[in-house]
Amino acid sequence: MNPDDPGGPARGLARFRPAPRTDWPEITDAQWNDWHWQLQHRFVSLADLEPRIRLTPAERAGILFSAQKLSLGITPHFFSLVDKEDPACPIRRQVLPVIDESHTDGVEMGDPVGEESSSPVPGLVHRYPDRVLLMVTDRCASYCRYCTRSRLVSGAGGYDFHPDLDHALAYLREHPEVRDVLLSGGDPLLLGDDKLDRLLGALRAIPHLEFLRIGSRIPIFLPQRVTPALCAVLRKHHPIWMSVHVNHPRELTVEVREALGRLSDAGIPLGNQSVLLAGVNDSVEVMRELVHKLLLCRVRPYYLYQCDLIRGSRHLRAPVTRGIEIIEGLRGFTSGYAVPQFVVDAPGGGGKVPINPEYVIYRDAERIVFRNFQGRVFEYPDPAKSGASRPVAEPAYEVTQTPS
Numbered sequence: 001m002n003p004d005d006p007g008g009p010a011r012g013l014a015r016f017r018p019a020p021r022t023d024w025p026e027i028t029d030a031q032w033n034d035w036h037w038q039l040q041h042r043f044v045s046l047a048d049l050e051p052r053i054r055l056t057p058a059e060r061a062g063i064l065f066s067a068q069k070l071s072l073g074i075t076p077h078f079f080s081l082v083d084k085e086d087p088a089c090p091i092r093r094q095v096l097p098v099i100d101e102s103h104t105d106g107v108e109m110g111d112p113v114g115e116e117s118s119s120p121v122p123g124l125v126h127r128y129p130d131r132v133l134l135m136v137t138d139r140c141a142s143y144c145r146y147c148t149r150s151r152l153v154s155g156a157g158g159y160d161f162h163p164d165l166d167h168a169l170a171y172l173r174e175h176p177e178v179r180d181v182l183l184s185g186g187d188p189l190l191l192g193d194d195k196l197d198r199l200l201g202a203l204r205a206i207p208h209l210e211f212l213r214i215g216s217r218i219p220i221f222l223p224q225r226v227t228p229a230l231c232a233v234l235r236k237h238h239p240i241w242m243s244v245h246v247n248h249p250r251e252l253t254v255e256v257r258e259a260l261g262r263l264s265d266a267g268i269p270l271g272n273q274s275v276l277l278a279g280v281n282d283s284v285e286v287m288r289e290l291v292h293k294l295l296l297c298r299v300r301p302y303y304l305y306q307c308d309l310i311r312g313s314r315h316l317r318a319p320v321t322r323g324i325e326i327i328e329g330l331r332g333f334t335s336g337y338a339v340p341q342f343v344v345d346a347p348g349g350g351g352k353v354p355i356n357p358e359y360v361i362y363r364d365a366e367r368i369v370f371r372n373f374q375g376r377v378f379e380y381p382d383p384a385k386s387g388a389s390r391p392v393a394e395p396a397y398e399v400t401q402t403p404s
């Protein structure tokens with residue numbers, strides 16, 4: 001039983017463990033729980049890491065190379081989850097660079113989803129008709145080695161606003177068709193409370209903006225940042241929704257669950273975006289445990305992303321077919337709320353495209369034939385649409401079973 005959760009096993013809460021602090025016996029609770037202390041003591045160099053972990057030659061070389069690409073940065077909280085002896089540790093693979101990052105294969109790109117080509121103002125991406133992405137800072141608490149925005153994040157000298165933010169706000173005022181703004185980065189929750197309050201206030205002053213979303217990995221990398229004061233700031237500007245980013249069930253510690261609980265209690269609906277990563281979460285078993293723990297944290301699994309074709313990511317990219325298999329292994333076998341949508345962000349800038357297991361076997365003007373999650377085949381007589389003609393496909397195979 002988890003002593004922090006008396007009665008917890010009945011609700012599955014015993015599956016959560018506190019982040020182990022064995023590497024920092026000298027640190028007080030007050031220091032550990034202070035998000036500023038966590039940021040000041042991030043692992044950012046070989047010298048920081050070597051005394052604490054047995055590095056492989058590939059990791060050592062990768063850390064030295066990382067200055068040329070995406071900086072190394074790991075909070076003590078997240079580092080405490082790393083298996084120091086196992087290079088295959090799924091937490092370690094996400095944040096410790098390896099020299100494979102220096103190899104670019106022919107399909108990889110610096111801007112794999114074509115954000116630059118849909119950017120009318122620096123820091124703002126307007127690809128879909130009624131919504132925009134606003135990149136408010138270029139810093140994150142820790143750096144994910146597969147980051148789609150490797151070209152942008154980790155380069156600046158402080159946690160300041162994007163230098164073109166005023167231009168981005170002016171663009172939003174001039175575009176009444178935009179009703180939905182996603183704040184991302186970098187990580188918007190790295191801004192101090194006052195700055196975040198001013199930014200959200202400036203957006204709320206634009207009458208046609210209805211829906212504000214924040215994309216953040218802070219509750220996972222730095223749960224200490226989710227203070228009551230931060231929640232009070234967010235609550236002022238409702239409706240605010242948030243997408244967090246968890247890839248492996250071990251990231252969901254007691255501290256993370258409590259941080260997510262504070263956000264939920266502040267009225268913020270939470271969704272999760274995972275990236276499908278080789279050696280991290282590319283199995284039904286790992287994803288099942290992840291999505292179940294997310295529901296216990298009041299987080300709805302939202303997207304499972306195929307890893308973008310970012311430069312130097314080949315060693316982390318799992319096949320698209322694995323993503324389909326994972327969804328197939330979840331759909332019907334567990335709660336519908338637990339099943340994310342698998343998407344590929346179309347290379348070059350086509351936007352997110354849902355990719356699903358194929359359930360439809362045959363369709364014509366009168367019927368649709370499909371299989372269920374167990375592979376049983378059914379037919380549904382489709383009401384005829386007056387005047388409408390539909391493409392008729394060849395039957396994939398004969399219907400052998402219909403519902404009794």
Ligand code: SF4
Pocket residue numbers: 139140142143144146147148149153185186187216217
């Ligand atoms: S937290 Fe998000 S923006 Fe930051 S490095 Fe990770 S994936 Fe990139």
